[in-house]
Amino acid sequence: MLLETLNSPESVLAQMDTFSTGKLELWFQPVYQTATGAVLHNEILLRWRDEAGNLHLPQEFLPTLSDTGQLQKTDRAVIRKAIELLAEQPDRCLSINLSGEGLNNFELIEYIETLLDQSGVDPKQLSFELTESTIAKDFPTIRAFVRELKSLGCAIVLDNFASRELTLFQCQQLAVDLVKVDGQLIQRLKTEPSSRVLTKAILEGIQALSQVAAKFVSDAVTLSLVEEVGIDLVQGHHLKTPSPAPDWTELVRPEEEQDSPTAEVQKSTQSWRFLVGTGFVVLGLGAVGVGIASIGYRLSHLVVDGSTINGRIVRLQAPTTGNIQAFYAQPGVVVKSGQLLARISQEPSPQEQEALLRLERAQDQEQIRNQLESLELQGQIQVNATQLASAKQSLALLKTQLQQLERRDQAVRQVDVELGLESIKEQQAVVQAAQAKAEAARLDYQRYQKLLEAGGVSAQETDQLRLLWQSAQAEVQQAQSVLDGTQKAVNAAQAGIARSNRNNIMGGVLSDQRISLQQTIQQQSVVVNTMEAQLAKLKQQLNNSQSLQKNAPSLVNDLKQLQSERKVQNVSAPFAGVVYTAEREQGEQVNQLEPIVTLLDCNNLWVETVVSAEQASSINTDKPVTVGLAGYAQTVKGEIDLIQPISNLQQLNKLTQVQALQPAIPPKLVGQPLTRITVQIPPPPQHENSQQFCGLGQAARLTFPKKLFGNR
Numbered sequence: 001m002l003l004e005t006l007n008s009p010e011s012v013l014a015q016m017d018t019f020s021t022g023k024l025e026l027w028f029q030p031v032y033q034t035a036t037g038a039v040l041h042n043e044i045l046l047r048w049r050d051e052a053g054n055l056h057l058p059q060e061f062l063p064t065l066s067d068t069g070q071l072q073k074t075d076r077a078v079i080r081k082a083i084e085l086l087a088e089q090p091d092r093c094l095s096i097n098l099s100g101e102g103l104n105n106f107e108l109i110e111y112i113e114t115l116l117d118q119s120g121v122d123p124k125q126l127s128f129e130l131t132e133s134t135i136a137k138d139f140p141t142i143r144a145f146v147r148e149l150k151s152l153g154c155a156i157v158l159d160n161f162a163s164r165e166l167t168l169f170q171c172q173q174l175a176v177d178l179v180k181v182d183g184q185l186i187q188r189l190k191t192e193p194s195s196r197v198l199t200k201a202i203l204e205g206i207q208a209l210s211q212v213a214a215k216f217v218s219d220a221v222t223l224s225l226v227e228e229v230g231i232d233l234v235q236g237h238h239l240k241t242p243s244p245a246p247d248w249t250e251l252v253r254p255e256e257e258q259d260s261p262t263a264e265v266q267k268s269t270q271s272w273r274f275l276v277g278t279g280f281v282v283l284g285l286g287a288v289g290v291g292i293a294s295i296g297y298r299l300s301h302l303v304v305d306g307s308t309i310n311g312r313i314v315r316l317q318a319p320t321t322g323n324i325q326a327f328y329a330q331p332g333v334v335v336k337s338g339q340l341l342a343r344i345s346q347e348p349s350p351q352e353q354e355a356l357l358r359l360e361r362a363q364d365q366e367q368i369r370n371q372l373e374s375l376e377l378q379g380q381i382q383v384n385a386t387q388l389a390s391a392k393q394s395l396a397l398l399k400t401q402l403q404q405l406e407r408r409d410q411a412v413r414q415v416d417v418e419l420g421l422e423s424i425k426e427q428q429a430v431v432q433a434a435q436a437k438a439e440a441a442r443l444d445y446q447r448y449q450k451l452l453e454a455g456g457v458s459a460q461e462t463d464q465l466r467l468l469w470q471s472a473q474a475e476v477q478q479a480q481s482v483l484d485g486t487q488k489a490v491n492a493a494q495a496g497i498a499r500s501n502r503n504n505i506m507g508g509v510l511s512d513q514r515i516s517l518q519q520t521i522q523q524q525s526v527v528v529n530t531m532e533a534q535l536a537k538l539k540q541q542l543n544n545s546q547s548l549q550k551n552a553p554s555l556v557n558d559l560k561q562l563q564s565e566r567k568v569q570n571v572s573a574p575f576a577g578v579v580y581t582a583e584r585e586q587g588e589q590v591n592q593l594e595p596i597v598t599l600l601d602c603n604n605l606w607v608e609t610v611v612s613a614e615q616a617s618s619i620n621t622d623k624p625v626t627v628g629l630a631g632y633a634q635t636v637k638g639e640i641d642l643i644q645p646i647s648n649l650q651q652l653n654k655l656t657q658v659q660a661l662q663p664a665i666p667p668k669l670v671g672q673p674l675t676r677i678t679v680q681i682p683p684p685p686q687h688e689n690s691q692q693f694c695g696l697g698q699a700a701r702l703t704f705p706k707k708l709f710g711n712r
Contacts, residue, residue: 023049024047024048024074025049026045026081026082027045027243028242029042029235029243030042030043030240030247031213039249039250041092041093041094042094042247044094044096045058046097071101072105075099076108078096083115083116083126085246086126087119092248093125094125094126095127096127096128096129097129098128098130103130103145104145106145109148112126126154127154127156127157127178128154129157130156130157130158132160132161132182135174136166146174155177156177157213158171158176160180160183161179161181161182162182163205167585168205168206169588169590176210177211178213179206179209179211180212181212181214181215181231186215189229190222190225201581201598207232212231214231216236216237217238218237222236222238223236223238239251301703302615302618302619302706303702304615306666307699308661308699309607309694309700310605310606310659310661311602311604313580313600313658313660314599314601315597316595317592317593317595318590318594320344320346320592321346321592322344323344324596325343327343327585328342329341329582329596331579331580331582332578333579334578335577336573336576338573340572341571341572341573343571344590346569367549370548374542377542381538384535387531391527391528395521395524395528398517398520398521398524402514402518402521409514417490417493417494420490423490427479430479430482431476431479431480431483437472439472441465442469442472445462445469573599576603577601578599580598584597602694603683605683605695606638606681607702608677609676609677610646610676611677612674614673616675619640619643620706620707620708621640624639625640625705627700628703630699636682639680640680644676645674645675
């Protein structure tokens, strides 16, 4: 149904002129969970069937699709058909390989979202696979594209990852849901035993990011090695070949023990034992003694094959957050204690850079605001200065008018004084005349009084003269009173307090004018002082604004200078050893306490194995262990360092976090009570060869002395 629709006449793919003589088909290959055998999803694989019925792989026809501009159309058609299939099976999941050409076209996101909305398919059913090389071509753009895809709810698979073009740090930024490691990396587990340790270390780093799937599992040995390193998912022809329809059947494992490395060793051991036994028979009675001795040795010793040389590792962490300025640690390199491994410059983090950028933008906006404010202040200052000058001019005019008025008032007062002085003289003359008249009247009265006494005049005449004298005295008093008043008026005029009767009208007007003018001057002075204060305030604001404009860039520059002057911190080897793994590269950004390099301590090596609890109970721990190293005829003596009961591999992994390799549990011991045994040994002969990591991972044979029967 799906393939018929895909190749229907109205299909986009059917309209491609380049492939008008054949048809594109969708094939499927399941991805299995290693632990359970359940199908995680089916990967959609594109095939081309030509007119003759021959099936072609993508590498044969995708370049043509790309050259003719039809690759993006193909992506859309495959996506649409996959969503149609998922709509029919809502409990299934499919994975689609996206070409690199459409990853910078965000319209594809809208197309996928529209199809999901229309079909009602759960986005979690759909995942998209992008290869490492495709992402590395334009990492920032494709990272944004991936984030948009994940925002729809779809899963992201990083395909064909070998850590050649993308770093683990970049993979962490992508936040992918699944990593499919490159097939060559998986094959190295089988074909390159000498580099198996390094390959395992790379796989461990990938497993820290997300689930890991192994592709191209082509045989049972590869499957066994993949399971040994703990990879979550598997895919390959050994498990299920691609087919025209999705397969959701759980993986049924064939009997593979005869093909596993452990089984091969067991076969080899069994064959060797058979040959030895046959040799004993052939040698006859002459070899009976040797046979008995060998049997006795076997009875008194426990021989364990398949043991592995292991060692202590130390993960060095970044002492600070910054940029790796220099990185000298490469896997396999021998280092001395204190040797420089990396330099980390405390450059600003992306968050700090973003904050600095925001500060610069804010500073630019603040400068613009300050400039506009400065222009506005300058305009206000100019207006206020003009108004202040006008107010001062008005004040000066008022003061001039006051001066003129005071001069006029002074002149009026001077006239009043002069007139008053003249009036005083006149009044003094009047007083003197009145006094003379009064004196004359007194003398006449006194003379008549005497005459009256003498009887020369009548009393009436005397009384008349007395009245005249009293009248003259009254005139003197009146004249004196007028003189005193005139004197006071003159004194007041001289003091500017009063006016003479003759000029009091003019003086009052001038006085009122002067008082009014003084009040106006006082009010104008307040206006001038207020405007001066406002002008001074505006000038201060202008100075502050201009100062901010000058100082603000220096603040940003000071911050940049402070960041650039941060000290470079060194990462040195704490002991002599070999670089085991390098988690970072030169130029990468690293966070504080993130691991950057792992060292292997070649002076702290041991041989490790897992045996049954019953076997462990028979070992005599007081005697040395004979250790046979692969490739060397001579054996070495070792001391048992640890005998530790365990229940399963998961518990074993938790107990061995500071060692380079995780010991494997032989398949024949699965389900039994187990014991982990470590035997301390001196550095093996090949430890000086750094590329072999001090012999790490090399096979060894352990021969343990058994307890005597009486000591059981």
